[in-house]
Amino acid sequence: MSATIFYREAPQKVSEQNRGAPVACDALIVGAGFAGSVIARELAERGGMRVALIEMRAHIGGNAYDCLDETGVLIHTYGPHIYHTASERVHEWLTRFTAWRAYEHKVLANVHGQLLPVPFSLSSIEAAFAPDRARQLTDLLKARYGLGARVPIIELRKAADPLLHELADYVYENIFLQYTMKQWGSTPEQIDPLITARVPVLVDYDDRYFQDPWQGMPCDGYTALFEKMLDHPNITVHLGYEAREIIAFEETGTSDAPFTAVRLAGQPFEGLVIYTGALDELAEQRFGLLPYRTLDLVYRHYDRNPVQAAATINFTVSEAYTRTTEFTWLTAQDIALSTVLEEYSLAYDGSPAQTAYYPIVGKENQERYERYRMLFTRLSGFHPLGRLAEYRYYNMDQIVLRALELADDLLR
Numbered sequence: 001m002s003a004t005i006f007y008r009e010a011p012q013k014v015s016e017q018n019r020g021a022p023v024a025c026d027a028l029i030v031g032a033g034f035a036g037s038v039i040a041r042e043l044a045e046r047g048g049m050r051v052a053l054i055e056m057r058a059h060i061g062g063n064a065y066d067c068l069d070e071t072g073v074l075i076h077t078y079g080p081h082i083y084h085t086a087s088e089r090v091h092e093w094l095t096r097f098t099a100w101r102a103y104e105h106k107v108l109a110n111v112h113g114q115l116l117p118v119p120f121s122l123s124s125i126e127a128a129f130a131p132d133r134a135r136q137l138t139d140l141l142k143a144r145y146g147l148g149a150r151v152p153i154i155e156l157r158k159a160a161d162p163l164l165h166e167l168a169d170y171v172y173e174n175i176f177l178q179y180t181m182k183q184w185g186s187t188p189e190q191i192d193p194l195i196t197a198r199v200p201v202l203v204d205y206d207d208r209y210f211q212d213p214w215q216g217m218p219c220d221g222y223t224a225l226f227e228k229m230l231d232h233p234n235i236t237v238h239l240g241y242e243a244r245e246i247i248a249f250e251e252t253g254t255s256d257a258p259f260t261a262v263r264l265a266g267q268p269f270e271g272l273v274i275y276t277g278a279l280d281e282l283a284e285q286r287f288g289l290l291p292y293r294t295l296d297l298v299y300r301h302y303d304r305n306p307v308q309a310a311a312t313i314n315f316t317v318s319e320a321y322t323r324t325t326e327f328t329w330l331t332a333q334d335i336a337l338s339t340v341l342e343e344y345s346l347a348y349d350g351s352p353a354q355t356a357y358y359p360i361v362g363k364e365n366q367e368r369y370e371r372y373r374m375l376f377t378r379l380s381g382f383h384p385l386g387r388l389a390e391y392r393y394y395n396m397d398q399i400v401l402r403a404l405e406l407a408d409d410l411l412r
């Protein structure tokens with residue numbers, strides 16, 4: 001059995017026995033989230049490589065990590081994670097490591113105390129408007145676009161009928177605008193009109209948040225899934241290691257692509273390095289910080305369960321937090337207590353106490369990221385992978401697929 005040691009019950013304790021430096025390996029992987037763990041398994045199993053995986057946190061699982069909180073409720077420590085995918089390959093692959101509990105996510109928007117299903121659908125219209133007006137609107141939408149259509153609000157605005165304009169304005173102001181301002185810290189003028197235009201109204205009564213064919217939650221939680229994924233004799237996991245303690249680069253190239261060789265614990269290293277951390281950190285922010293939004297996560301404990309009417313409530317016109325999530329809806333944990341998470345969105349300042357969550361998409365930031373990426377391009381064995389290293393948002397299934405495809409390339 002591998003030397004993998006896990007800390008599900010006491011994640012803050014990194015035992016000394018697991019702090020041993022990564023020994024000789026064929027592939028060094030930085031980060032034990034989905035990106036790092038999936039490729040670790042593939043390189044170890046399919047490639048027969050000796051894989052050392054280092055992780056700076058005291059636990060595996062990256063942002064999908066879950067554990068019992070102090071009241072015994074199973075929580076997602078870095079925010080709620082709901083699994084959904086349209087990729088058969090991803091689903092089959094993950095199903096090797098977990099059974100799934102059927103779960104379809106539902107979200108309600110709290111609009112001045114009224115709870116409306118989101119994405120905004122025919123059910124939402126019936127909840128938001130008086131019966132006559134709701135019937136007019138739903139009949140109009142069905143006749144014009146057909147049941148099952150997704151109509152961006154910009155389309156509704158283009159329509160001749162003033163009722164549809166009214167609906168578009170209602171959705172924009174009550175569901176989209178303030179929520180988006182809170183999430184991105186932006187003013188209405190800064191909100192990209194192209195994104196606004198894409199906000200859909202669903203001509204449907206299907207009020208599931210995701211429509212993917214495979215949806216669910218891992219029966220024993222995400223951490224257990226990662227434990228199984230990393231349980232392979234060719235994999236060793238080293239918790240409590242920050243990449244820069246171990247990896248260094250020889251810098252003898254050109255100014256835009258200076259790194260020419262990798263050193264591991266001071267020794268030249270010819271193997272693969274799969275890096276799933278932030279590239280700006282690895283290059284000591286020589287071009288400045290890559291901007292992100294972070295979250296202040298506040299957990300509230302209750303002596304009853306359930307506390308709210310759905311797994312997630314989006315506060316689209318009130319409150320400083322963007323949304324609340326009650327974990328027992330996701331996990332179906334049989335417990336009389338409950339924990340509800342409030343998410344406050346704010347700018348990431350790069351301090352160790354914060355976690356970089358959402359990259360801020362934009363031309364300038366993308367150009368800065370490309371400058372960072374260029375630094376590493378002469379290192380043929382160095383591969384940035386994942387939401388931080390690629391500076392882009394991935395859902396879990398998307399990063400699993402990306403990691404499997406990188407493994408395909410490397411093992412070809």
Ligand SMILES: Cc1cc2nc3c(=O)[nH]c(=O)nc-3n(C[C@H](O)[C@H](O)[C@H](O)COP(=O)(O)OP(=O)(O)OC[C@H]3O[C@@H](n4cnc5c(N)ncnc54)[C@H](O)[C@@H]3O)c2cc1C
Binds near residue numbers: 032
């Ligand atoms: C609040 C929130 C909610 C989300 N909800 C969903 C959802 O419902 N459904 C869904 O499909 N997706 C969701 N996602 C997306 C999901 O979290 C990502 O797809 C996934 O985390 C990407 O995996 P990753 O391995 O790239 O990154 P991560 O999970 O962040 O893993 C990277 C790991 O690398 C480690 N690391 C970083 N730098 C270093 C370093 N220098 N040295 C050592 N270790 C390092 C980190 O500690 C971390 O453990 C959500 C994301 C957020 C932010």
